[in-house]
Amino acid sequence: MKNKTWLGLIFLAIFTVILSGCNFSSSDKKEDEDKKEESTGTDKTEDKGEDKAEESAGQVLRVSASAEIPTMDSTKAHDGVAFNVLNNTNEGLYRQDENNESILALAEKHEENEDGTVHTFTLKETTWSNGDPVTAADFEYAWKRVMKDAGAYNYMLATAGIKNSEAIMDEEMDADELGIKATGDYTLEVTLEGPNPLFKTLLAFPTFLPQNQKFVEEQGDQYALEAENVLANGPFVLTKWTHEQGWTMEKNADYWDADNVKLDEIEVYVVKEPSTGANLYETDKLDRTVLTSALVDQYADNPDFKIEKESNIVFLRFNHGHPVLGNPEIRRAVNMAIDRDGLTDVILKDGSSPLYGVVAGGYYQSPDGEDYRELNGDINKGTPEEAKALWEKTLAELGETEVTVSINIADSESHKKVAEFLQAQLEDNLPGFKLDIKAVPFAQRLEIEKGITYDLSLSSWGPDYSDPMTYLDMWLKDGSANRMGYDNAKLNDLVADAYVDTDLSKRFETLLNIEKILLEEDAAIAPLYQTGTAILIQDKVKGLVKHPSGAEFSYKWTYIEE
Template structure:
């Protein structure tokens, strides 16, 4: 989930491209998306060791695509597995395991012809592998069953609601090489949706042979992507190696990628300085020092950080107390001084620059900011909320994962709230990243400093999170009016009317003070100049290594 923003032109080109190609999705998407310059440069530097060294702040929570719901897992899965489509070097959806995609005139029935591709044990990748994996997401209550609703796969909603069985999902293997996908309504974003890791295939015989050990170790998985996971030292590191059996192995130049789990920013920077890492994100303390470095750059992102409120608790179930907390801290100073990495204060849900309306106006320009006010106004909301719950004071817990930026945000937030709001006490609870995800899922926290990167390039990737009992809700928020509006948005075919509804949905969310936005991520990055074509995606998986190479 940490993703660079797509340009408006790219989005328009993508949508216009779908219109121009009509029901034939094959066209230029057959390309492996490898620039000619990349091929030439790679050939010139054939003698250079093709090894890339990266870092992550946390362990991989899961390598089972059915249960993955975080950026670390998505990046790993994106590089060792492949679905019908993948995100290309320029972040467009390019054909992957599918070599051809045809759609019926009404846009409801999509037929995919699979290319000759193999799993790492030599088995062919078949249409049955997609049927099995997609149905398994519903049978195993995977985190991203909602993505099948978003993609408008037939009966996804009914299966989630318990009205139909997983076997009734609109996906069918016509034969080993032909997959038929039926939608509940036309969806021009389907290729983009299908790049998401939840739509990856799985080999049924292998998964079932592993039982509850499946995907727990590098050896408990099968791979069909550009790389294989050759080594996985839990909580320490993992290693990718080029997959010689990948159908497009000729395009892949890197022989090895080493990823190290580094939680301390100072340690990460030291590893970069000693040339043991090729890319690092800087923290507030080091940005100024490195701004003149030739390897430094600011990389805009569509990821947001925000406060999840546990609506099931007495104090945080109160709208006025939530509003007071959201209003009671200086977000601008936090972004500019505490983070000091180009990140921007956030006063809404959908980030700036992410989406434009059909007539070319920015989502943020149309909806503006929400819940801005003085600390005195925040105090008034808190006093009213405390009176409503019959308390003079309230103590809340703020949960943070154990990476440096999150912990600094928690400390700053505690100081600000206790300084600016009389009657509020704050406790901080720091947990490992994976534990934070599990506690959020169980709604076992007070406030969680959370993050969200877009799964696809549409405001609904943010707005669709908050439906009652939705898999991404994780805070007990429920508003029937909001649920009904989201359902209408999912059914609306008129782009202008749909956009107006999305604007209204965001307004409802902040009328309820449902969440507390914090900041829109910008990454201050040091990356070796010899690292070429490392794709940093705006949605879905963070990185693709397929086109990357080393040129010295």
């Protein structure tokens, strides 16, 4: 983080995420899940499911998770599994509601000064699960701890515009100088560098949760590693945690809104192999499980089969320093040569949909209620004939007759299928194009991208927060999420403008123009598809809220119809 400009600092860590925003390992959430699908479920997991099924009755929800919880420390968590548990056992100033909007949670009142730089929060009088009061000091302690320990998501405080966060990341100021202070037991003051249109939205993200300083320090290096080493102040309490097998969350009777929480218990089982999850579902040991494309045909006629639209995107990165792929018209021809309908409908079959933009459709509306994706439409969509003509013309101008490149992919089942499809499409539709597939372990794929030592790279991205900017600021010059050597000064300037513009209509127009520069002007990447998930879910499960960004699930409004 050292010695970066203000602009670069704010976005530098965006690639670091959840298994889903957020982001790179989050954004590569689908890749991580694909890797885990190759693991084998254990008999121990299945036995546990049988025992729990006998105990389960009434308002008990039984779901699966693809991996163990790495940590329950909100200042260090950076993956989807941890975010889900934190979101349901803890509560911050705001939380996402059933419509994915940020609503007041522990904050009873939120006031701001005339220029939008000083925000004052009045807290509800609530308690931690050990009986201690939740105070404004708990927020001040936790947020400063994020900066002090250089947590994986410390950039979110800079994205929110909190005063001095950038200087702290650059080690020019101390974490204690962060623009947050408790001015009373239940009064919190947060100062921003300037007005920030994303501030309220970001406050629902798990990094902004409070922590009980006395408890954290008493636990020392054991904090957040076991169920007894964490506290809750949200709808549920983590009561059991059997590592690599699963965990249990029980209703928090002392939660301020407990009357509206219907579930008594949530049983979560670590299921690494989807076929194991399907078997557990068929034997009534799970109420919801995720299927892979290999299982879709088997369950497509099952009344419990559902398709869920996701906000993650999958796309091709180009090495902009490559002698041929560095040409925007070559990149445009590659975009136009790919049959995305065939990819999603024939190869994936999991509810994924063709994508001709970098911002996912169906989640991000203008102030007038119009969908971002519909407003900007399909960019670089063409026919194989148009692709061939542009390819041959541009290749001749470059003095080339054929090109051999490789594609860098993670060694997961789905990525191999996608790469093989792309290989056939590009070699058939672009004369002289030869594509070699290089499958490597997931972590190595990321390292290859960081070094930009690839020709093409199959990548994915999941949003951290509910705003188009979470897809658009990836492409800033020298940003870690860029990973292509791409640079457009106009795009950089527009991103900077959108971060401080409080005129929401004007800002949305700027967000539309950022994508146009990226794709219409530069054809900088090749968007492929917006992900979907095929699931089995019991009809008795009602009110399960799935969010497109941040923590994936909220169980606060879920209930079992009896």
